[in-house]
Amino acid sequence: MTIDVIEDSPYLAVSVQEMKQFLNLQDDMFNESIINYIKLATRFVERTLGKSFLLKTYKYVWKQPSEASIYQAVKMPMTPVKTVDKLTDLTMNNRIRRYTIEMERYICINDLYYHVEFIYKAGMAEKPEDLDTEYRNLICMVAQAFFEDKDIANHPSMELLKCYKENLSI
Numbered sequence: 001m002t003i004d005v006i007e008d009s010p011y012l013a014v015s016v017q018e019m020k021q022f023l024n025l026q027d028d029m030f031n032e033s034i035i036n037y038i039k040l041a042t043r044f045v046e047r048t049l050g051k052s053f054l055l056k057t058y059k060y061v062w063k064q065p066s067e068a069s070i071y072q073a074v075k076m077p078m079t080p081v082k083t084v085d086k087l088t089d090l091t092m093n094n095r096i097r098r099y100t101i102e103m104e105r106y107i108c109i110n111d112l113y114y115h116v117e118f119i120y121k122a123g124m125a126e127k128p129e130d131l132d133t134e135y136r137n138l139i140c141m142v143a144q145a146f147f148e149d150k151d152i153a154n155h156p157s158m159e160l161l162k163c164y165k166e167n168l169s170i
Contacts, residue, residue, distance in 0.1 A: 002061045003077045006119070009054035011128050013042045014139050022140040023147060034147070041143035045135075049165055052078045053131050053139075055123030057085065064114040072113070073106045076120065080104035083121045090115040138164065 012035065019034050020026070046052055058078050081104050087096035091114050098110040107118060125131040141157035144150075152158065 004059045005056050006059045007057035009056055009123070009126075011054055012038050013053045013128055013131060014038050014136050014143070015128065018136070019140060019143060023144060030147075034143075037143040037146045038139065040146055041139050045139055045142055045161060046078070048161055050077060050079060051124065052080070052122040053124050053135055054128065055082065055121055055126045057119065057121050060118040060120070061090070062116050062118065064112075064116075070110070070112055072109045073102065074109065074116070074118070075106055076118065076122065078122045080124060081107065081120055081122050084118065085121065086117075086119040088117040088119075089113050090117055 016031055016034050016038070019038055020030075023034075025034075042053060052058075056078075058076075060077060062074055064072070081101050084099060084101065084107060087099055087107070087109070088094070089096055096109060096111070096113065096116065100108045100110075102108055107120065109116070124135070128136070138157065138160060141160065142152075142155075145152050145155040145157055
């Protein structure tokens with residue numbers, strides 16, 4: 001299983017100004033570092049939760065387990081799935097046209113395939129201002145831990161992240 005971002009969002013999930021307020025910083029000398037920490041924290045939280053905060057295009061390569069089925073519900077590693085751009089059967093190099101999106105999490109294929117490439121868009125919001133404040137705050141907390149060079153494993157934001165992950169898997 002491999003997943004790659006092939007088209008990233010043009011926006012940061014949290015603005016530099018918002019992050020500076022969170023850190024109580026006035027000086028602009030850390031702006032480039034703050035941008036990098038926001039990107040790092042966003043990727044970290046997204047991958048941990050399996051949620052894409054801002055709309056991105058993903059390429060996911062999936063291989064069928066040995067027990068084959070005619071109807072296959074494939075759980076996408078990054079959700080919520082918004083659209084499917086392209087599905088390709090990599091075994092025969094054919095385009096797959098019969099599929100459905102279920103619960104913004106699964107792409108269901110109506111035939112038997114063993115090796116599939118999914119190109120799809122996933123994200124909770126198109127712009128940062130449309131992203132829930134709780135997720136923006138979580139990104140700020142993780143970015144703060146990176147910025148302050150804290151032990152990320154023991155940082156309070158990790159306990160909060162664990163709670164989010166547990167609630168999402170219900």
